[in-house]
Amino acid sequence: MHKLLLNFQDEKLLRQALTHRSYVNENPGEVHNERLEFLGDALLTFISGEYLYRKYPEFAEDEMTRRRSALVQEKQLAKFAIAVGLDSKMRLGRGAIQDRGFQSPNLLSSTFEAVVGAYYLDRDRNIEAIRPIIEDLFNSVPQMTVEVRSNVDSKNLFQEWVQTNFGTILPNYVTQRCGGLDHAPEYLAKVLVDEQLYGEGRGCGKKGAEKRAAEDALSKLKKQGLI
Template identity: 70%
Template sequence: MHKLLTFQNEGLLRHALTHRSYVNENPGEMHNERLEFLGDALLTFLSGEYLYRQHPEMGEDEMTRRRSALVDERQLAKFATEAGIDFRMRLGKGAIQDGGFQNPNLLSSTFEAIVAAYYLDCDRDIEKIRPLIEQFFDSVPEGIVVARSSVDSKNRLQEVVQATINSSPPKYLTEKAGGMAHKPEFISKVLVGDKVYGEGKGSSKKDAEKRAAEDALAKLKKRGLI
């Protein structure tokens, strides 16, 4: 069993593996969304610190793009599969029937929750989880990180906006717009100042915001601004 699934407190592991769709069918259980929130924050910090240490010559913009590539939905889903989290997820029957064990959104979200739970299981000592998490970062080929970072739509939009329109970065207004518990839909609007520049839908907040950024970039290109 992967070390990321070895806990002193088995209840924490069970909590981290439990998706909302499972809770809907098994009242009394707790879903992992709060842990997902904490795990996202931990991974953002750890990946940023990792890049800061590994690349002392790298500028802020490039580190931001690479950080996004290291912790995007696709990459975290891959980490989850490598750790053996996929078929350990506690999903509702509908989510399983819809291919939930291979769903990148569910895999990445559960990986975030597991990281948070592992951190709590280690008495909130980030130094105890850092070496393990960095093993995942080390496993991503440099070429893949560079390729993904170069096409990150949110970072690209921010660069364009701050260079040509407004010194402040774009803001995203994202909310759940429906869907099933195991298959949600989010809608996002990206604003520059008070004006909406693009909209997008996705199965996660990150995906919806990415689509909104892509929509804004396409409109700016059509207007000849990029």
């Protein structure tokens, strides 16, 4: 068993991190992992940023931003989830299992984020306890893979445009569920800059919806001749 799962002190916290909403709907009394997922996403964003800042002192902000996005994108987090054994431990409802939920990049990445958030809480909110485990996973990603993926990330491209034209202002993604099934929810994302709407997108996961919102924003900018 991977050390990320082996060292949990609070088994209830780990069980919650592994529990998808579809399982809760069939098992009243259980608690799903969405709040832990939110926390884990924030931790991974911070740890990856600090990791790249320290590892690549020669890189400018735009390059580090692209690489950070590559390290924490859905497909890469799903690979991390499989590497630590989450593909066989997620607690899913029957519908999600029938829809091959154990192989779903969206469910795998979300569960990985939740487990990271849970581990942080399990270790008395000590980020130094989770950092070396996450950085070991980052180190396992081939550098070329990071470079290729980073070049096609729409959220990074849009953020670079925003920073070029607005300085320190960053895109703000407002994402909420808009439909779908419990084991396959659909999300709508809107991306705003300085409270102005630039693009919208839908996806089966929050990250997918945000990516499509960025793509929509870039498409509109191209039509306006701004990029």
